[in-house]
Amino acid sequence: MRAAVLTTPNTPITFIDDHPEPTVDEGEELIDVTACGVCHSDLHVADGEVPSPMPLIMGHEVTGVHAELGPVMVYAPWGCRTCEQCDAGLEMLCPDAAEAGIFADGGYAERMKVPDRRYLASLGDLDPVSAAPLACGGLTAYRAVGHGIDDLRSVSASGKQARAVVIGAGGLGQFGIRYLRLLTDAHITAVDLSPDKQATARDIGAHEAVGPDADIEPADVIIDFLGAEATLTLAAQKVRRRGRVVVVGLYGGRIPWGFGAVPHEARLQSSVWGSRSQLDELLDLAHREDITQAVEALPLDQAQTAHDRLRSGDLKGRLVLTT
Numbered sequence: 001m002r003a004a005v006l007t008t009p010n011t012p013i014t015f016i017d018d019h020p021e022p023t024v025d026e027g028e029e030l031i032d033v034t035a036c037g038v039c040h041s042d043l044h045v046a047d048g049e050v051p052s053p054m055p056l057i058m059g060h061e062v063t064g065v066h067a068e069l070g071p072v073m074v075y076a077p078w079g080c081r082t083c084e085q086c087d088a089g090l091e092m093l094c095p096d097a098a099e100a101g102i103f104a105d106g107g108y109a110e111r112m113k114v115p116d117r118r119y120l121a122s123l124g125d126l127d128p129v130s131a132a133p134l135a136c137g138g139l140t141a142y143r144a145v146g147h148g149i150d151d152l153r154s155v156s157a158s159g160k161q162a163r164a165v166v167i168g169a170g171g172l173g174q175f176g177i178r179y180l181r182l183l184t185d186a187h188i189t190a191v192d193l194s195p196d197k198q199a200t201a202r203d204i205g206a207h208e209a210v211g212p213d214a215d216i217e218p219a220d221v222i223i224d225f226l227g228a229e230a231t232l233t234l235a236a237q238k239v240r241r242r243g244r245v246v247v248v249g250l251y252g253g254r255i256p257w258g259f260g261a262v263p264h265e266a267r268l269q270s271s272v273w274g275s276r277s278q279l280d281e282l283l284d285l286a287h288r289e290d291i292t293q294a295v296e297a298l299p300l301d302q303a304q305t306a307h308d309r310l311r312s313g314d315l316k317g318r319l320v321l322t323t
């Protein structure tokens with residue numbers, strides 16, 4: 001089969017015409033890959049920042065076709081399927097996870113082995129190319145927003161104006177703005193340095209979009225899609241008492257926490273990818289509402305070009321490799 005393979009970190013991805021087919025044992029599944037989104041985490045794998053096994057077929061935003069199930073999306077945070085987190089359906093929190101495309105071969109190939117049928121979500125009639133980024137980018141933002149939904153709805157139910165702030169209006173932040181707009185009555189403020197991204201944020205539903213120095217009102221829920229020290233500091237300053245800050249971005253910022261450092265009873269939490277049931281919820285939402293973003297499709301043999309473009313920021317939408 002055709003496959004794009006990373007043989008060693010920090011070397012170009014090699015396109016191979018006659019890569020061996022995956023071997024599938026009892027209980028495992030095989031899909032024909034249709035499309036695979038290219039995500040920032042793939043760059044971390046390519047850079048050797050993740051202890052991935054090599055050689056590796058990357059790619060964790062995968063749509064394809066299964067012989068019996070038809071069109072599917074792969075749930076990529078594969079866990080051990082035996083621990084407490086996996087039992088609770090939270091495989092993305094499994095301490096022994098082997099995520100597709102990161103610790104096991106993924107979707108930069110014509111075919112892909114999936115270790116269990118539970119990881120195949122029905123795609124229905126969604127477009128497999130534009131839907132592919134929902135598997136990681138879309139799902140990650142969905143879980144992050146999900147942490148704050150009940151908070152926002154209960155403020156609205158009390159007759160007050162609920163307020164949500166999204167920090168970072170890039171790909172994930174844009175998903176977050178759409179979900180907040182569709183699922184809550186909250187006033188949504190987007191914070192981003194870029195005037196272009198501020199304009200996009202307004203186009204897709206933010207009530208206001210401002211730079212980081214703007215004087216914004218305190219919020220019930222703040223979702224930080226960057227996670228830098230400056231953005232976490234802003235979130236801790238702008239969250240209301242009993243409000244919630246959700247950090248998704250992996251910039252690795254650190255802020256002080258404790259009495260006096262954050263408002264009373266404010267809750268600070270991280271959010272990781274999404275659960276298997278949340279993927280079904282998200283695909284259900286995608287059938288009802290237009291939540292996909294613009295994508296640019298490139299053929300599989302241009303996987304390295306896709307990585308170079310993502311790294312340079314030379315993008316008009318999410319990049320998706322197609323077979």
Ligand SMILES: [Zn+2]
Nearest residue numbers: 080083086094
């Ligand atoms: Zn587990």
Ligand SMILES: [Zn+2]
Nearest residue numbers: 039041136137
């Ligand atoms: Zn990803």
